[in-house]
Amino acid sequence: MQYDPKSYTNDSVLLNSLARTGNIPLNILLETKGILCQLISRFMSSVVKSGISNDARIWNAVHYIRNNLNSKIKVPDVAQYCNISTDHLIRLFKKELNTTPVEYINRKKIEKAQLLLVLETSTIKEVAYALAFENISYFNKLFKTITGKTPSTYLKEMSVYG
Secondary structure, rough: OOOHHOOOOOHHHHHHHHHHHHHOOOHHHHHHHHHHHHHHHHHOOOOOOOOOOOOOHHHHHHHHHHHHOOOOOOOHHHHHHHOOOOHHHHHHHHHHOOOOOHHHHHHHHHHHHHHHHHHHOOOOHHHHHHOOOOOOOHHHHHHHHHHHOOHHHHHHHHHHHH
16 A cells, blocks of 8 residues: 555545554554654754753743744844843853854754755745745855755755655
8 A cells, every 4th residue: 555645635635544544554554653763863863962941031032932933033032022131131041051042043943944954845945035044145154054064965965865
């Protein structure tokens, strides 16, 4: 039995397919789980343990940043969301996370770009725009600075595995 993700065009088709999953042979189920584990392991190999602070203001800032990656995030807006001054937010980030808010925002945007490049059929330009980068050259430079690879090189390497 072949499964085509493109055939899941609407909810009823997807629900019918999910209802049939109880009939999947064990070998296919195990193979699917193995593929998913391999995909997750590719991301886990580059995970760096982050010691997110116990400070609620840092948690709020991180939450705000992660929920707004698709828009242009300004440090004063993050500070306002956390009810602290911009200078105080910068000092807290340096103290608690050993980075600045701008560096953290950029790193999170590039992490999301990596995910979108691997999981979506979007172009590099579309991913950059989706993450509120207005300048593709800057996106490419930042991507390379953070990952050590250009977006196109990263995409080529990931497609070799896929």
